[in-house]
Amino acid sequence: MKNLRAFSRGLPVVRPAWLVDSIAANKLLSWFPYQLSDGVNERYQQGTVGLEGSSSNDEVPKNIISYAQLQASTDEGQDSEEFGCYESEIDFDAKSVEANDAVYAISCSVNSRLHFIGIWRNRYRQHFSDFLCGAKSSNANIDSLSDRKKTIIVHIDMDCFFVSVVIRNFPDLFNKPVAVSHSDSLNGTAEISSANYPARDYGLLSHLVIVPYNFEAYEEVADQFYSILHKYCNKVQAISCDEAFLDMTECSRDDPRKLALMIREEISKKTRCTASAGIADNMLLARLATRSAKPNGQCFIPSEKVQDFLNDLPVKALPGIGHSLDEKLKSRQIQSCGQLQNISKEELQNEFGKMTGDMLWSYCRGIDNRAVKTVQETKSVGAEVNWGVRFNDNTDFENFLVNLCKEVSLRLQGCRVQGRTVTLKVKKRRKGAEEPAKFLGCGDCETMSRSMTIPVATDDLISLRRISKQIFVSFHIDVKEVRGVGLKLSRLESADLHRKVALINN
DNA sequence: ATCCTCCCCTAC
DNA sequence: TAAGGTAGGGGAGGAT
Ligand SMILES: [Mg+2]
Ligand SMILES: [Mg+2]
Numbered sequence: 001m002k003n004l005r006a007f008s009r010g011l012p013v014v015r016p017a018w019l020v021d022s023i024a025a026n027k028l029l030s031w032f033p034y035q036l037s038d039g040v041n042e043r044y045q046q047g048t049v050g051l052e053g054s055s056s057n058d059e060v061p062k063n064i065i066s067y068a069q070l071q072a073s074t075d076e077g078q079d080s081e082e083f084g085c086y087e088s089e090i091d092f093d094a095k096s097v098e099a100n101d102a103v104y105a106i107s108c109s110v111n112s113r114l115h116f117i118g119i120w121r122n123r124y125r126q127h128f129s130d131f132l133c134g135a136k137s138s139n140a141n142i143d144s145l146s147d148r149k150k151t152i153i154v155h156i157d158m159d160c161f162f163v164s165v166v167i168r169n170f171p172d173l174f175n176k177p178v179a180v181s182h183s184d185s186l187n188g189t190a191e192i193s194s195a196n197y198p199a200r201d202y203g204l205l206s207h208l209v210i211v212p213y214n215f216e217a218y219e220e221v222a223d224q225f226y227s228i229l230h231k232y233c234n235k236v237q238a239i240s241c242d243e244a245f246l247d248m249t250e251c252s253r254d255d256p257r258k259l260a261l262m263i264r265e266e267i268s269k270k271t272r273c274t275a276s277a278g279i280a281d282n283m284l285l286a287r288l289a290t291r292s293a294k295p296n297g298q299c300f301i302p303s304e305k306v307q308d309f310l311n312d313l314p315v316k317a318l319p320g321i322g323h324s325l326d327e328k329l330k331s332r333q334i335q336s337c338g339q340l341q342n343i344s345k346e347e348l349q350n351e352f353g354k355m356t357g358d359m360l361w362s363y364c365r366g367i368d369n370r371a372v373k374t375v376q377e378t379k380s381v382g383a384e385v386n387w388g389v390r391f392n393d394n395t396d397f398e399n400f401l402v403n404l405c406k407e408v409s410l411r412l413q414g415c416r417v418q419g420r421t422v423t424l425k426v427k428k429r430r431k432g433a434e435e436p437a438k439f440l441g442c443g444d445c446e447t448m449s450r451s452m453t454i455p456v457a458t459d460d461l462i463s464l465r466r467i468s469k470q471i472f473v474s475f476h477i478d479v480k481e482v483r484g485v486g487l488k489l490s491r492l493e494s495a496d497l498h499r500k501v502a503l504i505n506n
Numbered sequence: 507a508t509c510c511t512c513c514c515c516t517a518c
Numbered sequence: 519t520a521a522g523g524t525a526g527g528g529g530a531g532g533a534t
Contacts, residue, residue: 117517117518380525
């Protein structure tokens with residue numbers, strides 16, 4: 001990694017207030033009064049979340065982030081996003097009063113990009129299954145018939161979504177390096193969520209414009225995005241608020257490339273944000289094609305080009321291969337898909353397990369038998385907080401836990417499900433770990449989780465309180481050492497069905 | 507064999 | 519200041 005301090009020292013950076021004020025004034029203001037003074041770039045110390053999901057702090061501290069890091073470590077460094085499920089019904093309002101208490105515990109989440117990414121995924125999935133309520137068996141007849149006709153998959157992903165949406169009314173910024181962050185001063189430890197392509201390509205951190213999040217706008221644009229997709233295709237799998245797969249096999253006789261172009265043009269016209277698309281005959285290749293087409297482009301991978309495409313592709317580019325697997329493969333001198341192809345399936349399965357080995361073997365050859373799933377069953381519902389968590393005493397902790405239970409209870413009711421298995425996860429400061437460099441971060445932690453399965457599914461606050469408390473006590477942790485708490489329910493059952501059965505039994 | 511629990515890893 | 523959430527998949531190892 002290049003240390004950019006020497007390059008960037010003293011160069012001007014514009015503060016987010018510039019954009020905010022510009023919006024207020026309804027025009028672009030001069031940058032000059034908003035430039036940050038000398039030394040601003042020093043604030044780029046360890047501002048981003050570690051690529052290695054592990055101990056993000058307490059690793060070797062970085063004095064400055066480079067553009068390579070900017071690209072690699074932002075949420076959208078490789079572009080992606082997602083959606084969620086709760087508050088689906090009108091009676092959510094009736095609950096919102098008591099929800100306020102829970103919101104207190106989870107209050108930081110209203111500013112959490114990761115919270116929204118998670119919530120939006122469920123909400124859009126939900127939205128979609130409502131959308132095609134008639135066609136119930138939309139997931140059926142896929143795999144078995146897939147050989148009869150060659151499937152055509154289109155993958156669409158908005159380009160650097162979090163940035164594009166915020167600056168969509170400011171075309172003057174399109175060609176300037178822009179990033180999204182909470183912090184209006186880059187001195188601190190705020191993370192950069194997304195950076196546009198000029199920012200990624202740029203060699204220097206100078207002139208980087210930082211803009212704030214606009215969560216309302218993300219939702220608005222995501223709605224527009226999905227409305228457009230659904231106009232062109234009824235087999236849509238929502239991956240996130242800005243990313244989806246379309247199964248175009250039955251959708252049209254037209255050239256899918258032409259359709260992808262039309263979709264992208266309509267998105268661009270409607271949202272003033274660009275999208276990229278990949279077209280191939282399975283989901284894996286379509287997704288890889290999108291990646292290679294960004295920004296504002298599209299790519300078709302015909303079967304005969306697959307091997308060429310994969311041969312030099314880094315294994316990390318494959319979905320399912322993250323940092324850990326990448327390192328393990330690297331230690332065996334495997335960096336590209338072409339190299340991975342030289343390992344037998346048996347060897348991979350022995351080394352990485354049956355399913356993972358199979359996945360590696362197939363993906364590095366461009367083989368992917370997954371089908372586009374328009375509806376996906378929810379298997380767990382939960383909430384967790386790992387930022388800003390510090391407790392003085394047991395009362396503090398118990399208040400927090402109650403509020404967490406309230407939040408989870410409301411989410412369960414919002415999804416109309418109840419669960420039988422309750423899992424409590426607690427992050428505890430690792431012995432010897434310092435206060436983290438990241439402001440209010442959880443730092444280097446030991447994670448403990450324990451679950452309890454009950455005979456009858458519940459969404460009841462009192463039950464959740466009792467069980468989560470009981471589990472926590474079994475950990476024997478000093479609350480002063482707690483840095484994160486999560487509560488999740490699984491083994492879900494339909495709450496409506498449950499109620500009906502209860503009525504019948506009465 | 508199959509299921510379950512407690513992780514870890516991954517994606518968005 | 520800053521807002522490190524949410525959910526799914528799978529492996530290891532033990533219980534059945
Ligand atoms: Mg994207
Ligand atoms: Mg990967």
